[in-house]
Amino acid sequence: MPSRPLRIDHAKLIDGHGDLSAEVFYVSRVFVCRTCGKGFELPPDRQRYLLEVRRVPVKALHRAVHCPRCLPTAREKGRRRALGVRAQQRLEACIATERAAPDDPNTMLAVVEAHLALLELVPRETSFERLVARTRRAAKHDASRGEPPYWEGRVHQLAGHADAARTAFERALEPGRKMPSAWARDARRRLEALALQDSTETRFDEGSAHEATSSREG
Known part of the structure; x- marks a missing residue:
């Protein structure tokens, strides 16, 4: 019609x-x-x-x-592009705030959070080591807070360092640490995802080894 x-x-x-x-x-x-x-x-x-x-x-x-x-794909690309622009602006604002208060642990963590948000939208080469260093500097101000190791875990996870991410999330959830409940739930969820990833990789490795052994015997 x-x-x-x-x-x-x-x-x-x-x-x-x-x-x-x-x-x-x-x-x-x-x-x-x-x-x-x-x-x-x-x-x-x-x-x-x-x-x-x-x-x-x-x-x-x-x-x-x-x-x-093609329209749905083009719309999604446009949406992500707009989100990337806003994420870049937020990161620049957080960096400016950190420059004004370089010893404030909250501004350090805000830069890390904004940087990760941008990287998840627009993957690019970056210094994950510097982001980890920020979280550790923030941790020195108050060892009872769970946010610094939580964000360290997020950095390691995005960088593909599963073992380091697991260790950091476990530190964030140690008894006695103070952290917003939403982030605590997210840390537990990410630990579960890492454990599932390990289980899947172990099964894959065992299957590959079995196939290789069968092939040699055959």
């Missing part, structure tokens, strides 16, 4: 009207997907949304459209 035409509000169009200057209605038009390069029909309601709500310039519309198959 073809999409019904929709009236164009020329007052909302920007950067020249291009092919729509003499048109009264949006009608289905063929565009090339910017992701896969295949042609597809863009319905009137989608054209109106892009041009009048999102304010995409008419002349740039052909560079902003994705076919129905």
